Amino acid sequence: MTKIKICGLKRFEDIEYVNEAKPDYAGFVIEISKSHRSVSYQKAAKLAEKLDKNIMPVGVFADAPLQLPARLMNAGIISVAQLHGHEDERYIRSLRSMTDGKIIKAFSVTGRQDIEKAISSIADYILLDQGSGGSGRTFDWSLAESAGRKFFLAGGLDLYNLKEAISRLEPYAVDLSSSLETEGIKDRKKIIKTVEAVREYDRRK
Numbered sequence: 001m002t003k004i005k006i007c008g009l010k011r012f013e014d015i016e017y018v019n020e021a022k023p024d025y026a027g028f029v030i031e032i033s034k035s036h037r038s039v040s041y042q043k044a045a046k047l048a049e050k051l052d053k054n055i056m057p058v059g060v061f062a063d064a065p066l067q068l069p070a071r072l073m074n075a076g077i078i079s080v081a082q083l084h085g086h087e088d089e090r091y092i093r094s095l096r097s098m099t100d101g102k103i104i105k106a107f108s109v110t111g112r113q114d115i116e117k118a119i120s121s122i123a124d125y126i127l128l129d130q131g132s133g134g135s136g137r138t139f140d141w142s143l144a145e146s147a148g149r150k151f152f153l154a155g156g157l158d159l160y161n162l163k164e165a166i167s168r169l170e171p172y173a174v175d176l177s178s179s180l181e182t183e184g185i186k187d188r189k190k191i192i193k194t195v196e197a198v199r200e201y202d203r204r205k
């Protein structure tokens, strides 16, 4: 079964939508000032509290001080830290020494060298994306064919290209944000339709 991650949740309504749709992971962009999806530590805690216990809460960070993801994981607010900045292996090692939570390292894919770098990452999971995250744009998928390691696929996934993405790349998980919004706000119908489409596709495989 392809896992599904829905990212960029920032309102209590968004939590209600994902609790209804039942993806596997729910992502909060935490204290990334350049993002319109960014929420504070406190808001992430309040949102995560309302999340269905079967959905794993993920905190998305970009070059955050180590204490931020560590505190959120150790407080049980998030189970997974997704590192979407320039975090290196030393950063990942340090974070691992501070917490038992899982770590996803995101890589912006522009060439085969990015895939090689991702494959050799010490993170628990790798995530292949376009640009710095939440861009709504795809990267050249041919670069990720036969990646040789389980990966989260992100970047411009939507109802129309998901089926091709899953059949062609067989990702461990698909990760979506932009295509599930209408005018920058998460859209209940889009979330429910998209999760259902992935589940249906998996059932027919």
Ligand SMILES: O=C(O)c1ccccc1NCC(=O)[C@H](O)[C@H](O)COP(=O)(O)O
Binding pocket: 007, 008, 027, 029, 032, 035, 036, 037, 060, 061, 062, 084, 129, 132, 133, 134, 135, 136, 137, 154, 155, 156, 157, 175, 176, 177, 178, 179
């Ligand atoms: O969503 C953001 O604004 C964001 C900003 C900075 C780093 C990461 C960010 N989001 C991560 C995600 O939402 C997902 O991992 C993925 O990038 C979603 O991509 P897309 O479906 O193209 O919006």
